[in-house]
Amino acid sequence: MKKGKKIKKQTRNRRRPFDGLQALFLFLVFCLITLLGAILSNSPRTVSGLAGAVASLQDQSGVESPVTAVLLNFRGYDTLLEVMVLLLAVIGVWSLAKAPFPTPETDISPVQMGVVRLLAPVMCLVAAYLVWQGSHLAGGAFQGGAILGAAGVLLLVSELPWLHAIPVYVLRIGLVLGPLVFVGTALSCLFLTGTLLAYPKGTAGWLILLIETACALSIGLTLALLFGGGRPESDVPGGDSP
C-alpha cells in the first residue's frame, strides 16, 4: 500500500496525469472555437474589404505588387513599427543571455562544408532576387530577409571560425541599419514633402527598393542572431561610467 503510493507519487512527478482541470480547459477551448466558427460561417461577408481601394490607387504607389504597395506605401508606418519589433526581439535576447560558447573541437564533416559553400552564395543571390522581385510580384524585405536568415543559420551551425571574429559593433550596425534607413527615409520625406512617409513624386519605387534592401539585410541578421541565442561573447558592457 505504502509502496504503491510512493510509485504513484513518482509517476505523478514524472508525468502529470490528464486531470479534470485540463479536460475542462480543453472542453472550453473546443466550445470557443466552435462558437467562433459558427459566428464566422453565419455572419454574411457584407463588405469586400479594402482590396478595391488598393487596386484603384495602385498606379500612385510606385510599385506593381499590391502587397508591397500596402506594406511600404499605404501602411508603411505599420511596417516601420514591425521592423522595430524585430529589433526589440534581438535586444531582449541579448539582454538575457550570452551565446553558447562554440565548441572548438567539433569536426564538421566535409560534406556539410561542401554543401554550405555551395548553398550560402546561392541563398544570398535568391534573397537579393526576392527583394528586387518585391516591386512587381510576391516578395520583398521579409521574404528576402528570411532566406538571408536561413543562410546565416546554415553558417552558424557549421561553426565557421571567422563568424566569431566579427566585431560586435558590426553586428549592431547591421541590426540597426534597416530600421535606421526606414526612419531616415520617412523623415527625409517629411522634410521634402511635408508629410511623414509621403514619397516625393516619381521616387516612390526607388525609395521603397532602398528601404527593402536595408531591411532585408537587417531582418536576415536579426533572424540569424536570434538563432544564435544570445549576445556575442565579445560584447563588453559599456555605458557611462558613474
Added chain:
Amino acid sequence: MIFLADSPSWMITPVILPLIAGLLCFLFSRRTFVIALITALINLFVACLLIYQLLVFGTIRYYIGGWRPPIGISLRTDGPALLMLLMTAVTGLAITLYARGYFSYRIADPVRGSRHQHQQRYFWPLWMLLLAGLNGLFLSGDIFNLYVTLELIGISAASLAALSGKPASQRASFRYLLISLLGSLTYLLGIVFFYRTCGVLDLGVLQNTAINEPGIRAALALLTVGLLLKTALVPLHFWLPPAHANALAPVSVILSALVVKGSFYLLFRFWFELFAPIVTTSALNFMGTLGAIAILWGGIQAIRQQRLKLMVAYSTVSQLGYLFIAFPLSRTLTGVPVWSAVIFIALTHACAKSAMFMAAGNVYLHLGHDRIRNLDGVRASLPITVFAYGIAGVSLMGLPPSGAFIAKWMLLTSSIDSSQWWWALVIMAGSLLAMVYVFRVMSHFFVIPKRESLKETTPLSPLLEWPALILALIALFLSLLAPWLLHILSQGSTGLAQLFPGGLP
C-alpha cells in the same frame, strides 16, 4: 514650415523621436543617458505643444504618407489622448532621471558593478522603444496599428521585466511575455472578425459602422479579453504582482505606472466610443463587478504581503479596479463625467504609484531588503523618500487634495444619484483598505530601532529621491489643476460628446 507651432507634423514626434533614440541607445555604448534625457525633455515639450494646438485648433488628424483612411493610417489628437500623452511624458522624464540615479548607485557597488553596467546597457534602448510604443498607442487612430504598438509595448516590457536576471524575475517575466502574447493574439483575432464584418480598420470610419450583429459582438468580446489580460483585471491579474515586484526598481515604475494604463486606455476607448451602441447594461455591470472584486481582493492581498514591493504591486491590482467601477456608472442619465473620472484616476495613479515604487526601490537600495517587518528607522536615514511614500499613499487613499479624491467623489455622487449604492460601498471600502496597507508600512518607517544599528551606507543621490517626491506632490495637488484638465478633456472628444449630450463639465 514643419517646425512652426501650428504645424501638424509635431504629432509624429512623440513616436518617431523615441524610436530614433532607442536605435541610437542600442548602437552606442556611451552617452546613452544623455540621449534618453534629451528625448524625454523634447517629448514633454511636444506633449505640451500638442495640448496648446488642441486648445487653439481643436482635434487634429494626421494622415501618414498622405493617404486618407480607409486606405492609410491616421493619427489623431483629442483631450483624453493628449492627457495620457502628458502623463507618460511627465512620468517618463522622472523615470529617466530616477533610472540614471539607480544605475549610478548600483554600478558604484564594487562587487556587482559590471552586472549592473550590463543591465544599464540594455535598459535605455528598451525603455526608449517602450516609450515610442506607448505614445504611438495613445495617438493612433487605426485598429491594426494599435495592435502593432501593443506588440512593441508588450515585448519591450517583458524584456525590461526580465532585466534583473534573478530566477524569480525571469520566471515571472516569461509568464508575463506569454500572457502578453496571448492578449495580443486575442486582440488580433478580434480585429479579424471586425475587418471581416466592416471592411475598414480606421477608428474614425468604424465609428459609424458598429452595428449589432454576431461578428461585431464576437470582435468586442475578443478585443476586451485580450486587453483585460494585459490590463490585469481580476481574475486575470495573476501575472502582475510577481512580474512587477521582482523587476529592477525603475522597471517596476514603468510597468506599474504606464504599461497597464496603455491597454486600459484602449479598452475604455473601444467601450465608450467605437462599440458604444452595442454595449449593454449587463456587460457594463459585469465589468464593474470585476472591478469591485479587484479593489477588494487587491487591497486584502496588499495587506497580507510581507514584502514592500509585492505590497505596492498588489495595490496596483486594487487601484486598477477603480478604473472599471466607472463602467457601470457611465449609463446614469445626468451626464456624469465618467471619462474625466477615469482620466483623473489614471493620472493620479500613474504619478502616485511611480512615487511609491521609487520609494520602495530606494528603501531596497538602502537596506538591501524590503521585508516590511524590518523597515524600522528608515525615516531617520531617508526622510525625503519616506515623505514621498506618505504623500503617494495619501493620493492612493483618495484624500482631499489629491486627484483621486475628485475622481472618487464623482464616482460616489453618480452611484448615489443613480441609486446604485453598492458601488459607493466598494469605493469606500477600497479607500479603507488602502489606508490600512499604506499605514502598515508607514508605522514601521517611524519606529526608532532599539539597537542603534546605523551601518555606514552610501547616501542616495538626489536623482533617486527627488523624482519620487515631485511625482508624489504632483499627484497630491492634481485637484488644483482640475479645471484646466477638464477644459482639455472637453476639447474635441466627439464620440463622448454624443454619449453625454449634456456636455462634459
